[in-house]
Amino acid sequence: MPLDKTWYTEEWAGQGSAISLKIKDKVHDEKSPYQRIEIYETEAFGTLMTLDGLVMVTDRDNFVYHEMMSHPALFTHPDPKRVLIIGGGDCGTLHEVLKHETVEQAEQVELDERVTRVAEKFFPELCESNHDPRAKLHFTDGIKWVADAKPDTYDVIIIDSTDPVGPAAGLFSETFYRNCLRALRAQGIVVGQSESPLFHAELIRSVQKSFKAAGFRDVGTLFFPQCTYPSGWWSATMAGKDGSIAEFRNQAAAAKSFATRYYNHDIHVASRARPEFLR
Amino acid sequence: MPLDKTWYTEEWAGQGSAISLKIKDKVHDEKSPYQRIEIYETEAFGTLMTLDGLVMVTDRDNFVYHEMMSHPALFTHPDPKRVLIIGGGDCGTLHEVLKHETVEQAEQVELDERVTRVAEKFFPELCESNHDPRAKLHFTDGIKWVADAKPDTYDVIIIDSTDPVGPAAGLFSETFYRNCLRALRAQGIVVGQSESPLFHAELIRSVQKSFKAAGFRDVGTLFFPQCTYPSGWWSATMAGKDGSIAEFRNQAAAAKSFATRYYNHDIHVASRARPEFLR
Numbered sequence: 291m292p293l294d295k296t297w298y299t300e301e302w303a304g305q306g307s308a309i310s311l312k313i314k315d316k317v318h319d320e321k322s323p324y325q326r327i328e329i330y331e332t333e334a335f336g337t338l339m340t341l342d343g344l345v346m347v348t349d350r351d352n353f354v355y356h357e358m359m360s361h362p363a364l365f366t367h368p369d370p371k372r373v374l375i376i377g378g379g380d381c382g383t384l385h386e387v388l389k390h391e392t393v394e395q396a397e398q399v400e401l402d403e404r405v406t407r408v409a410e411k412f413f414p415e416l417c418e419s420n421h422d423p424r425a426k427l428h429f430t431d432g433i434k435w436v437a438d439a440k441p442d443t444y445d446v447i448i449i450d451s452t453d454p455v456g457p458a459a460g461l462f463s464e465t466f467y468r469n470c471l472r473a474l475r476a477q478g479i480v481v482g483q484s485e486s487p488l489f490h491a492e493l494i495r496s497v498q499k500s501f502k503a504a505g506f507r508d509v510g511t512l513f514f515p516q517c518t519y520p521s522g523w524w525s526a527t528m529a530g531k532d533g534s535i536a537e538f539r540n541q542a543a544a545a546k547s548f549a550t551r552y553y554n555h556d557i558h559v560a561s562r563a564r565p566e567f568l569r
Numbered sequence: 570m571p572l573d574k575t576w577y578t579e580e581w582a583g584q585g586s587a588i589s590l591k592i593k594d595k596v597h598d599e600k601s602p603y604q605r606i607e608i609y610e611t612e613a614f615g616t617l618m619t620l621d622g623l624v625m626v627t628d629r630d631n632f633v634y635h636e637m638m639s640h641p642a643l644f645t646h647p648d649p650k651r652v653l654i655i656g657g658g659d660c661g662t663l664h665e666v667l668k669h670e671t672v673e674q675a676e677q678v679e680l681d682e683r684v685t686r687v688a689e690k691f692f693p694e695l696c697e698s699n700h701d702p703r704a705k706l707h708f709t710d711g712i713k714w715v716a717d718a719k720p721d722t723y724d725v726i727i728i729d730s731t732d733p734v735g736p737a738a739g740l741f742s743e744t745f746y747r748n749c750l751r752a753l754r755a756q757g758i759v760v761g762q763s764e765s766p767l768f769h770a771e772l773i774r775s776v777q778k779s780f781k782a783a784g785f786r787d788v789g790t791l792f793f794p795q796c797t798y799p800s801g802w803w804s805a806t807m808a809g810k811d812g813s814i815a816e817f818r819n820q821a822a823a824a825k826s827f828a829t830r831y832y833n834h835d836i837h838v839a840s841r842a843r844p845e846f847l848r
Contacts, residue, residue: 351767515802564836
């Protein structure tokens with residue numbers, strides 16, 4: 291059955307497959323200096339934001355991604371106080387990070403201010419913590435930010451980027467990871483989104499290798515479902531500056547003081563299990 | 570971007586969403602006494618079989634589903650010798666089951682013989698074990714089969730069904746589960762596909778309740794990615810006749826004598842982790 295124009299469709303590049311969401315209305319469309327930002331009201335996924343035609347976030351399923359980009363890394367660090375988010379313009383990761391009481395400052399460095407301004411209007415729940423006194427929003431190049439960062443500044447760096455093409459490609463490079471290593475304090479943790487295990491297994495292996503080559507002591511990938519991202523299955527790759535990332539603050543995670551919808555202690559452990567084809 | 574007629578599209582019923590696969594050719598189309606069976610060659614997912622327009626199996630991603638329908642149940646049972654598969658007409662589950670050396674007989678009870686005959690032609694890899702002397706293929710009603718089964722016959726029953734509508738609806742009922750309980754021997758295990766955690770959380774809860782109400786001692790759900798099924802995230806619910814299903818033959822699973830592509834010991838454990846919204 292061909293779909294008509296009441297559907298938004300994202301073709302998954304090079305994968306001969308596509309996801310479509312039924313649209314009630316398009317409520318915003320602009321070209322920022324960096325990209326086209328569109329907002330739709332969908333029939334069953336709430337509000338949808340696309341960047342250059344690719345799904346960035348929907349009301350219905352963003353919780354999995356944002357929780358998995360934040361809580362495993364923050365519960366792996368023994369005492370995360372200063373957090374840096376690269377990208378993450380929809381502010382959903384920032385919102386999750388600030389649920390942690392140990393965090394004293396969370397900086398978000400997003401290239402495109404318009405993404406955040408549009409998210410504030412259309413995704414108010416994700417932006418609830420933007421005015422938390424611990425939050426600092428910067429709108430500039432994250433690659434340069436990390437290159438210029440003082441050594442030993444951050445406890446956790448979260449690379450909440452778009453796909454590794456265009457301006458985001460540099461966020462998947464060994465050079466960038468080496469700068470992250472330098473910007474991290476002792477016991478620092480970095481985590482970056484690393485695409486689909488089904489579609490991009492080679493990229494995941496390459497990200498793991500680049501973290502190792504950059505000098506991180508331990509590297510591992512987390513796997514989780516993400517309905518509206520290519521293949522419906524996603525990953526984040528985490529690395530420890532000078533220690534193992536296998537251990538985490540189990541008891542704190544099991545007794546966490548805040549609500550989540552996907553993440554919990556058992557999910558944290560489970561997300562580390564590697565499918566046989568990736569061993 | 571609307572997709573043209575070179576795409577196969579499945580609209581995910583009631584979910585305002587759809588998946589599409591780019592088609593090279595349609596190579597088979599028939600109406601069996603039960604349903605329409607279509608086979609396509611896709612651009613990136615190999616061969617695709619649809620039943621009444623719904624994705625049943627693709628070359629590229631069926632391994633996750635078939636492995637997760639088989640190996641957790643068979644490694645949870647202490648010594649599975651007799652296995653019954655209800656549905657499973659593409660024979661992929663049968664193929665996985667027969668990888669277990671303990672299995673002396675595996676019976677597959679599929680309503681529609683044409684599904685199996687078409688699979689034999691277009692999915693030869695899934696049907697490799699159809700002529701294993703331990704395999705017995707029956708083409709009849711699985712609900713009646715289990716109702717008529719002698720008590721204490723099977724060690725493992727696998728309900729590899731289509732969605733809970735039409736003829737498959739009865740495979741999600743307490744009455745059917747009670748008949749499974751009776752047909753199972755001591756220490757018996759049943760597992761049934763239980764749809765998408767994101768789309769059908771209520772169904773999963775209802776399946777769990779029905780297994781309990783039917784008299785199973787322990788019930789739990791397994792979660793796994795499945796790209797071409799609705800939401801890209803799927804589940805199977807497993808129940809133990811008279812014991813816990815938390816324990817399994819860890820060492821046998823860790824040292825399994827056969828190849829898999831998704832399943833392994835750690836994935837088995839991980840698949841049991843419940844997302845927070847399902848706790």
